[in-house]
Amino acid sequence: MDLHLIPGAVASAEEKEAVDRVAGRPATGWEGGNRRPKSEGHTATGGHAARDRRHLLLPALWAVQARAGFISPGAVNYICQRLAVPPADAYGVASFYSMLSTEKRPMTIAHVCDDLACRRAGAETSCAELGTRLGPPGAPVLKGAAAWHRSPCLGMCERAPALLLQTAGPNRTDRVLAPVDAAAVVAALGEERHGPEGDAAGAAARRSGSPSAPQTLDARHAGLRLLRRVGRVDPESLDDYRAHGGYRALRRALDLGPEKVLREVLDSRLMGRGGAAFPTGRKWDAVARNPVKPHYVVCNADESEPGTFKDRVLLEEDPFAVVEAMTIAGLATGSERGWLYVRGEYPLALHRFETAVARARARGYLGATVLGEPFAFDIEVRRGAGAYICGEETALFNSIEGLRGEPRNKPPFPVQAGLFGKPTAINNVETLANLPEILLEGGPAFAAVGTEPSTGTKLFCVSGSIARPGVYEVPFGVTLGGLLDLAGGLPAGRSLRAVLLGGAAGSFVGPEALAIPLTFEGTRAAGASLGSGVVLVYDDRDDLDGALLRIAAFFRDESCGQCVPCRVGTQRQEELVARLRAGRPLGGRAAEMALLDEIAQAMRDASICGLGQTASGAIQSGIRKLGALGGDGGGGGR
Numbered sequence: 001m002d003l004h005l006i007p008g009a010v011a012s013a014e015e016k017e018a019v020d021r022v023a024g025r026p027a028t029g030w031e032g033g034n035r036r037p038k039s040e041g042h043t044a045t046g047g048h049a050a051r052d053r054r055h056l057l058l059p060a061l062w063a064v065q066a067r068a069g070f071i072s073p074g075a076v077n078y079i080c081q082r083l084a085v086p087p088a089d090a091y092g093v094a095s096f097y098s099m100l101s102t103e104k105r106p107m108t109i110a111h112v113c114d115d116l117a118c119r120r121a122g123a124e125t126s127c128a129e130l131g132t133r134l135g136p137p138g139a140p141v142l143k144g145a146a147a148w149h150r151s152p153c154l155g156m157c158e159r160a161p162a163l164l165l166q167t168a169g170p171n172r173t174d175r176v177l178a179p180v181d182a183a184a185v186v187a188a189l190g191e192e193r194h195g196p197e198g199d200a201a202g203a204a205a206r207r208s209g210s211p212s213a214p215q216t217l218d219a220r221h222a223g224l225r226l227l228r229r230v231g232r233v234d235p236e237s238l239d240d241y242r243a244h245g246g247y248r249a250l251r252r253a254l255d256l257g258p259e260k261v262l263r264e265v266l267d268s269r270l271m272g273r274g275g276a277a278f279p280t281g282r283k284w285d286a287v288a289r290n291p292v293k294p295h296y297v298v299c300n301a302d303e304s305e306p307g308t309f310k311d312r313v314l315l316e317e318d319p320f321a322v323v324e325a326m327t328i329a330g331l332a333t334g335s336e337r338g339w340l341y342v343r344g345e346y347p348l349a350l351h352r353f354e355t356a357v358a359r360a361r362a363r364g365y366l367g368a369t370v371l372g373e374p375f376a377f378d379i380e381v382r383r384g385a386g387a388y389i390c391g392e393e394t395a396l397f398n399s400i401e402g403l404r405g406e407p408r409n410k411p412p413f414p415v416q417a418g419l420f421g422k423p424t425a426i427n428n429v430e431t432l433a434n435l436p437e438i439l440l441e442g443g444p445a446f447a448a449v450g451t452e453p454s455t456g457t458k459l460f461c462v463s464g465s466i467a468r469p470g471v472y473e474v475p476f477g478v479t480l481g482g483l484l485d486l487a488g489g490l491p492a493g494r495s496l497r498a499v500l501l502g503g504a505a506g507s508f509v510g511p512e513a514l515a516i517p518l519t520f521e522g523t524r525a526a527g528a529s530l531g532s533g534v535v536l537v538y539d540d541r542d543d544l545d546g547a548l549l550r551i552a553a554f555f556r557d558e559s560c561g562q563c564v565p566c567r568v569g570t571q572r573q574e575e576l577v578a579r580l581r582a583g584r585p586l587g588g589r590a591a592e593m594a595l596l597d598e599i600a601q602a603m604r605d606a607s608i609c610g611l612g613q614t615a616s617g618a619i620q621s622g623i624r625k626l627g628a629l630g631g632d633g634g635g636g637g638r
């Protein structure tokens, strides 16, 4: 196949080496190696094998970006030869992700979060100061060595404002710092340039994010299940994990066998924690029964919903639990291969999970015979590269497969045709983290906690105007007010204006909602949703109008653009919110509100995926329920 390579563009030795680390050394001249005229003069071999490696496209692009700071035309050519992908196609993929660049840029990039929790903690002031001190976003500073950019939520909202610092090169580092102000960003950039080099520095940097303290109803942490080991176990030690009860559940699962494991999960009535609240047992059952083979298990760790950080805490602090849970899922669904897709903004979670997989494999907990039993299971890890939409399950499959992360039409559903077109059980990290618990105590006992439709405990990401922000684990049914009390209530002198429940894709509720029980059914009855577990608190001094504009900008930016209602609707919605915020409504407020409702309706009715369908909920609720942007709703203080 003629790939139509870019004329005259040749990869450097470093770029080739980076790609070869991902794709292996090229076997023939046709796939980028040295051509042997005698044996390969007239015939091309290896095309099929190369095309089968298309799923290595994103890792290869990442490898080059991390080595050279950007993806040059020469590097694109080499990747395309290695994987038999036309450059036009590869550019389409590379340009889809915000963390990848096909333009030359400085080796160090400071991603400064300006999303919801960070805004209310002063990120806009920091960005203005950075603009004065360093120039506009993207402008090279420090003699061309660095630049800063604005970033959506980095999943560190409990310590807002947050910064992700990435330095490319032979000793690449990725680290997250929080909280930071403008001075700290400037200082971190300076350190990056002059600081110690080498792997040790990289490892230290990755470790610099300390865990957030787990919180529960019980002061002695007796109520903790999912967070039981967080902060108490060495996340890089398999022995420590086992000493804290790890791998007992997998042993029981192997003793029970796949059908009985499925029975326990069905009996537990576990509902997915990724936002859609689908029964996990039914999903697994459908995959297990599907005669098409192979089957896959996918763990969704994309966690890009602004205000969400629970999956990060689980992966950073208890990664073996996720490995164990995925292995149990593999057993129950008849899958031999699992994939974890983690967002690009989580370097520590990536490092800890990869370490856990390697150590589990080395000790026989993954591989051809798990724990010496006739059951094979192994896990591959994929790093996202800055795209909220890749959390949508079918977009995530496309991203793993080396395509643009655009959602697919459903049906077929993932249990019918998911990753690589095969039956796939995809679950959120928190959903899977419940599995060891279910196996150890049994499905019915698990279902006895919480409420009838919402069983077990739930992690909530509490941030914003609250005394003790963090990840809280409570049984389903605790009220919103109860959760806020648990987190210490609002800081002295502040009164409650609103809570953003479920993230940007969720909705705002006012102080009258404090009695809502935090369950799937309770929030639904109140016209809200639990979403990904975001509880972002706004007080009477917060700029709610600014938050609505940020949400509108977020959806406009993150829409994949595939369907017109969402692509155009999110754009028009942002313009409308900006007009209202500026006090310049077009044709009066009533006309603007009617237009907003019409846009929202069109996006709900005609968008392919949940992004477009939920892109207006928070904005409409903010205006209607809380009187934001000059609306007539509103509630009192707490």
Ligand SMILES: Cc1cc2nc3c(=O)[nH]c(=O)nc-3n(C[C@H](O)[C@H](O)[C@H](O)COP(=O)(O)O)c2cc1C
Binding pocket: 271, 272, 273, 274, 275, 276, 277, 278, 280, 300, 301, 302, 303, 304, 305, 388, 389, 390, 391, 392, 393, 394, 426, 427, 428, 429, 431, 432, 609, 610, 611
């Ligand atoms: C725009 C969009 C973003 C999503 N992001 C995530 C995410 O980051 N993590 C997640 O687990 N699910 C996310 N989902 C939901 C997934 O599509 C899917 O329902 C989920 O991974 C299934 O797992 P569960 O059954 O364990 O909840 C998202 C959905 C949409 C529409």
Ligand code: SF4
Binding pocket: 389, 406, 407, 558, 559, 560, 561, 562, 563, 564, 566, 567, 607, 608, 609, 610, 611, 612, 613
């Ligand atoms: S609704 Fe939006 S994000 Fe989803 S597929 Fe359509 S354009 Fe893409």
Ligand code: FES
Binding pocket: 113, 114, 115, 116, 117, 118, 119, 152, 153, 154, 155, 156, 157, 160, 161, 162, 306, 307, 308
């Ligand atoms: S880390 Fe900035 S909003 Fe979440």
